[in-house]
Amino acid sequence: MSATKPLEGLRVLDLTVALAGPYGSLLLGGLGAEVIRVEAPGGGDIARNNPPYVGEDGIHFGVRHDHEVSLTTLNRARNKKSITLDLKSPRGKAIFMRLVKECDVVIENASEGVTARLGVDYESVREANPRIIYASVKAFGEPSPYPRLKGMDIIVQALSGIMDVTGFADGPPTRIGLPMADLIAPLFAVNGILSALIHRGKTGEGQRVQVSMLDCLASMVAEEHFDVFQAHGYPKRSGNFHDRLVPFGVYGTKDGHVALVAFQPDWFQSLTEAMGQPELANGPRYATRGPRMKHAAGLNTLIEAWTQQHTSAEVIHELQEKRGVPAARVRSPHEVLHDPVLKERGAVVKLEHPGLADIDAMGMGLPIQFSKTPVQFDQPAQALGAANSEIYRDLLKLSEAELAQLHDQGVI
Structure with missing residues (x-):
């Protein structure tokens, strides 16, 4: 160099x-x-x-x-x-x-x-x-x-x-x-x-x-079309979830929280299989992203009911490691500041x-x-x-x- x-x-x-x-x-x-x-x-x-x-x-x-x-x-x-x-x-x-x-x-x-x-x-x-x-x-x-x-x-x-x-x-x-x-x-x-x-x-x-x-x-702020969403009845605040891309959010586990993303069809299918509810991927409420947005709260409740039965490591193993569904544990600032990879x-x-x-x-x-x-x-x-x-x-x-x-x- x-x-x-x-x-x-x-x-x-x-x-x-x-x-x-x-x-x-x-x-x-x-x-x-x-x-x-x-x-x-x-x-x-x-x-x-x-x-x-x-x-x-x-x-x-x-x-x-x-x-x-x-x-x-x-x-x-x-x-x-x-x-x-x-x-x-x-x-x-x-x-x-x-x-x-x-x-x-x-x-x-x-x-x-x-x-x-x-x-x-x-x-x-x-x-x-x-x-x-x-x-x-x-x-x-x-x-x-x-x-x-x-x-x-x-x-x-x-x-x-x-x-x-x-x-x-x-x-x-x-x-x-x-x-x-x-x-x-x-x-x-x-x-x-x-x-x-x-x-x-x-x-x-x-x-x-x-x-x-x-x-x-x-x-x-203009990157998201909040004016359009509000005109169609979607809340301007969605907390730890991004309903336009549901499932996309932070879910509680036995020992913490995990962030996961499963809005792509194959990711969503894999998530429902990991949950033991594969029929969700083909039902009228959740099969496609448009209807899924309208029923986002119900879907997020179902997902969190499953994640809360497992540790963060178990959820990540089932989703990210076994099925390629993006999932990661929510880390503390202390963990990040002392991450050897980030330091290197x-x-x-x-x-x-x-x-x-x-x-x-x-x-x-x-x-x-x-x-x-x-x-x-x-x-x-x-x-x-x-x-x-x-x-x-x-x-x-x-x-x-x-x-x-x-x-x-x-x-x-």
């Missing part, structure tokens, strides 16, 4: 905070880009105060001490060079624009209007570097249709409709168990950045890339602390495999401002006297 990562040679100026932005710059860093993360002196990312904290006494959920780091930061700040810079000061903004001239990409997810007030919005940055790719990840877009509303993940889930189609038909709307808006939007942002870089390679033109968390989730492939990786030999915590991996180039989040998170000297002295050629002055004035 080549020692060069796919994005090696690209330089990214990272103004992001929280999760939606930092996950995007984390991906770029794992793919090989040099990511320079800019925070205010003292730390500008609210995620630095997320418990649990890691220090010499291990991992805890108490009060953070000065020498301790949030586990969140150890996860999201990998493969990034940390610098401090006061963008509110004239000298800080001037230094920022010098950095812009040395970079290919700027990525930010500030609240609406913040970058304009600071003078680091796309129009200002483009004047310094017309070739820049300027990526903005916002909660609701800019201008926002909800100008006074803070763009937290749960708020975006609520507005997107995805919460209203999650949960059981007779229950309340349900938040997805992961911050999906925060995680999905940066995937679209990175796609947009890479596409803009390809366009720049063809034309020499930089441009702005805009991604809205709300737009991203809403586009996914780099989907989950052990987190490192720059000052500690070992911590017992797993982090997000980079789940992309290249045949020629290695990729991974292989550089631990830096201490705040750890790269100040490298970036300001080596990249911008500031003297030691200038660095000392900037530090004394609180600019860096």
Whole structure:
């Protein structure tokens, strides 16, 4: 394999905070880009105060001490060079624009209007570097249709409709168990950045890339035709089942739960045989998928009455191993995070602390495999401002006297 990562040679100026932005710059860093993360002196990312904290006494959920780091930061700040810079000061903004001239990409997810007030919005940055790719990840877009509303993940889930189609038909709307808006939007942002870089390679033109968390989730809600289903009397929430593809769901067993899929004719026939009720496959209610949708609740009850008589392993043996019907045990997060196969492939990786030999915590991996180039989040998170000297002295050629002055004035 080549020692060069796919994005090696690209330089990214990272103004992001929280999760939606930092996950995007984390991906770029794992793919090989040099990511320079800019925070205010003292730390500008609210995620630095997320418990649990890691220090010499291990991992805890108490009060953070000065020498301790949030586990969140150890996860999201990998493969990034940390610098401090006061963008509110004239000298800080001037230094920022010098950095812009040395970079290919700027990525930010500030609240609406913040970058304009600071003078680091796309129009200002483009004047310094017309070739820049300027990526903005916002909660609701800019201008926002909800100008006074803070763009937290749960708020975006609520507005997107995805919460209203999650949960059981007779229950309340349900938040997805992961911050999906925060995680999905940066995937679209990175796609947009890479596409803009390809366009720049063809034309020499930089441009702005805009991604809205709300737009991203809403586009996914549109994948299912909920408007059509509702017009025909189907509930918008179906819990652990997907009635359009019944049998398709999660069923209880003696010792847990299994997910199984048997909507294909041969799979359904095999399932009914395993249940000891082969006649179900030819009956008028269940023989074809249209009528089966209308009688999904009854069919799911019959299936679960059978699965509950067996352990998960027995159900999987009867279906997946003997008959080729897709079935799998519902695993816990702990099992997944310590799955040796997922560890080997780099989907989950052990987190490192720059000052500690070992911590017992797993982090997000980079789940992309290249045949020629290695990729991974292989550089631990830096201490705040750890790269100040490298970036300001080596990249911008500031003297030691200038660095000392900037530090004394609180600019860096």
